[in-house]
Amino acid sequence: MRRKITLFIIITICYLLQTTLFRALAFASISPNIMIVVVSSFGFMRGKKEGLFIGFFTGLLLDLFSGSILGFYALLYMYIGYLNGYFRKLFYPEDIKLPMLLIAGSDVCYNLFIYFFLFLFRNRYDVRYYLMHVILPELVYTMVITIFLYFVILKINQRLEVIEKRSASKFV
C-alpha cells in the first residue's frame, strides 16, 4: 500500500512537472521526457509486472489529457515498462551505465513509435528531419535530466524496499 501511494505521488509529480515546468524550460520547443525515466527505471528496478502497471497508468494519464485516442500512450508505456523489466537481473544500483542505456533506448523507441504511427501514417516522410529535430534533442535533454532524476528514484525505491523488508519480518 505504501508503495502504491508513493508511486502515485511520483507519477503525479512527474506528470505535473512534465506539463508545466519542463514545458516552460523547453529549448527550441523541445522538453525532456521525464515520464519515460520513471517508467523505465521502475521497470528495471522492480521487474516486468510493476513496470507494466506503472507504464499503463502513466500512459493512461497522458491519454486522458492529451486529446488523442484513449489507450495509445497507455499501451506504449506499458510495453516500455514491461520490456525494461527483462533487465532486472542485470541491474546493479551502483552502476549507472545500464540505466542510462536503457532509458535512452526507451526514449528513442518511444519516439520512433510515435513517429511511425502518428506521423508516417499521415504522409510525413521526412524521417531525418524528425530524427534530428525532435528525437535526438529530446534524447539529449532527457539524459541530462536522468542523471539527477535517476538517483532520486533509486533512493526512493531503496528506501521503500528497506521499509517493506522490515515490516515483512515483523509479521513472521
Add this chain to the structure above:
Amino acid sequence: MKQSIKRKPKFVLPPKYILMIMTGLCVVVMLLSFTLNISGGPLQSVAGYVFVPMQRGINRVGTFFTEKTDWLMHLSDVMEENEALQSQVDELTVELNTVTLEQYELENLRDLFALDQKYPSYDKVAANVIGKNGSNWFSTFTIDKGTNDGIDVDMNVIAGSGLVGIVTEVGPNFATVTAIINDTSSVSGMVTTTSDNLIVSGSLQDMNESMVIRFSDLNDSDDEVQVGDPVVTSYISDKYQQGILIGYIDSIATDANNLTKSGTITPVVDFEHIAEVLVILNKKQVIE
C-alpha cells in the same frame, strides 16, 4: 520462516499473461474511442478533479515568478513604451471619433437598406493555460475551464485577436485545446482581400523551422493574392466561426498542377508564450 505457515500458495498470474490481458484492454479501448469518439468519461472527470487544481497551483507559482522577473527587467522598457502608447492613444482617440461618426452613418444607411445582418458578437469565456502536451510531437494544451463554465467540444479558442485552435476534449473543470499549428489540424480559411478560400494545415516541421503554418488549395488565377494579405477563417468551415484572423501570408507559390497555389502563413498568435485564451461559447451551427 515463511514456510512455517502452511497455507495454500497464493495464485499469482505471470506477467506475460497480465501483459496480454492489458494489451487486449488497451486495444479495445482504442477501438472504442476511435469508432465511438468517446474519451475517458468518468475517468476523465476524476482525473480532472485530481490533477487540474495541482496544475493550476504550479502555474500560479510559475506566473508569479516570471511576472516578478519580467517586472524588474522591463521596467525601463515599459516606461518608454508607455510614452509611445500614450501618443498612440491620442492618435487613436481622434481616429475613434471619426470611426464612431462613420459607424453612425453606417447604421443609418443599414437601417435604410434594412440590413439586419451584422457581425455577431460572440459570448466568450476567459481561461488560463495550465499544462501543455506531454510529448514534443503535438501542440495541444489544457485550460482550466470545462463544462462547468459552459465549454464544449468544437468550440473555437482565440487569444488576442487571432485563432488559437479548437476544443477537442472536455471535462468538468478542464478542456483540451488542439492548436491550429498542431500537426493534425487543418482549418478552412479565406484571404480577406480577394475572398479566395484555402486550407490551412499545421505542421510540426514548418513551425519548428520558421514559425509558420502551411496553406494549400488556394484558387487565385488572377494572381491577386499578395504576401502580407490577412487570412481569416472561412464561411465554409463547419467547425470554425467565420472571420477569425489566422495570420498573414508569408510566402506563396504556384503548385505543380498550375491551378492552385500554396505557401506559408505567419500566425498572429504567439504559440510559444500562450498563457490566457478566450473560448467562444457559440458553436458554429451546421445543418445536419
